[in-house]
Amino acid sequence: MPIYVYWGEDDFAIAKAVTTLRDRVLDPLWMSFNYTTFSPEDSDAAIQALNQVMTPTFGAGGRLVWLMNTNLLQNCPENVMAELSRTLSVIPENSCLLLTSRNKPDERLKSTKLFKQFATEFREFPLIPPWKTELLIQAVNQAAQTVGVKLTPKAAELVAEAVGNDTRLLYNEIEKLRLYAEDSDRPIQEDTVIRLVRNTTQNSLQLAAAIRVGDTAKALTILADLINAAEPELRIVATLIGQFRTWLWVKLMVESGERNPQAIAQAAEIGNPKRIYFLQQEVQSLSVAQLISCLPLLLELEVTLKQSRPEIAILQNKIIELCQVCRRI
Known part of the structure; x- marks a missing residue:
C-alpha cells in the first residue's frame, strides 16, 4: 500500500x-x-x-x-x-x-x-548517540558518497568529530568540501577538513576532558567558546552525558577485574576495542563513585534545559559542580 x-x-x-x-x-x-x-x-x-x-x-x-x-x-x-x-x-x-x-x-x-x-x-530516523564514534564515521562516509565527495579515513574521522550527530550540519560541511574540491578525483585530506570544517563536538569532548580533571577555569572557557559559536546547549549536554557514560562503563569493568578490551568495549558500546586503553588512562584518577555522581547532575541539567529557557548561568553553575565532584579525592 x-x-x-x-x-x-x-x-x-x-x-x-x-x-x-x-x-x-x-x-x-x-x-x-x-x-x-x-x-x-x-x-x-x-x-x-x-x-x-x-x-x-x-x-x-x-x-x-x-x-x-x-x-x-x-x-x-x-x-x-x-x-x-x-x-x-x-x-x-x-x-x-x-x-x-x-x-x-x-x-x-x-x-x-x-x-x-x-x-x-x-x-x-534516530539521532546517532554522540559517543558512538564508529556510527558517526559511517554516517559521514555515507553522506560523502551521496554528495559525491571522497574522504580519506582520517578526514572522515575528523568530520565526524566536528559535526557529531547533527545531520544538517554534516551535509552542509560535506557540500562545502565538495565545492572546495570541485571536480578533483583525489580524496580530501585531513588538513583540508581542519581548515574548512567548524569543529564543535570535539570542543564538547574537550569540555568533558576539562571537567574530568576538575579544571574549572578551562571548562568555563571552553563552554563560553561553544556558546559563542552558537552550539546548542542540549547538544553540549548530550555529548557530556555520552562521554561520562562511557567513562563509567569502562571504570566499572576495570574495577570488576575485567582485562579483555573486547569485553569492555562491548559493555561500553564502543566499536573499536583499541580505544579502551586510552579510556582506561583517562579514568585512572577518578573513582566509580565520582563518575556515578556526575551522571545525575548531567541528567538534571538536561531536564532543566528542556523545561526552561536555556541560560548560560545554568550551564556554568552545573559545570562548576561537575568540576568539584571530579576534583575530590
Whole structure:
C-alpha cells in the first residue's frame, strides 16, 4: 500500500526522505493540485487527510497527502480509528499517505498496528548517540558518497568529530568540501577538513576532558567558546552525558577485574576495542563513585534545559559542580 510512516528525532534526515518521496510521486507541473499537507493544528486533520488521499489525482503524476507531526501513533480517537480501518487498505495506487512524527509509535495502539500492517515503509530516523564514534564515521562516509565527495579515513574521522550527530550540519560541511574540491578525483585530506570544517563536538569532548580533571577555569572557557559559536546547549549536554557514560562503563569493568578490551568495549558500546586503553588512562584518577555522581547532575541539567529557557548561568553553575565532584579525592 502507498503509505509511508517516518518518525524520529533526526528532523533533517526526515525532511530529506520527504523530499525524495515527494519528487518521486508528484509531477512538478501538477504539484499544486496533488500535494496537500496537514499540520497538527488543523481541525480534524486525520479525517481530512484520509478524504484527500482518496480523491482522484489531477493531470499527470500521483497524489501526496502529508500528515505533519501527527500523534495518530500515540493517541488515536475511536472515530479516526474507524476511518483508518475503512480507508488504509483501499488507498489508490497513485496516491500516497505520509505520516511524520518526532515521537516513537506506541506499539500497543491499534492504529500503530494497522499502519505497520499496510505501510510500504515504516521507518525510524534516530539521532546517532554522540559517543558512538564508529556510527558517526559511517554516517559521514555515507553522506560523502551521496554528495559525491571522497574522504580519506582520517578526514572522515575528523568530520565526524566536528559535526557529531547533527545531520544538517554534516551535509552542509560535506557540500562545502565538495565545492572546495570541485571536480578533483583525489580524496580530501585531513588538513583540508581542519581548515574548512567548524569543529564543535570535539570542543564538547574537550569540555568533558576539562571537567574530568576538575579544571574549572578551562571548562568555563571552553563552554563560553561553544556558546559563542552558537552550539546548542542540549547538544553540549548530550555529548557530556555520552562521554561520562562511557567513562563509567569502562571504570566499572576495570574495577570488576575485567582485562579483555573486547569485553569492555562491548559493555561500553564502543566499536573499536583499541580505544579502551586510552579510556582506561583517562579514568585512572577518578573513582566509580565520582563518575556515578556526575551522571545525575548531567541528567538534571538536561531536564532543566528542556523545561526552561536555556541560560548560560545554568550551564556554568552545573559545570562548576561537575568540576568539584571530579576534583575530590
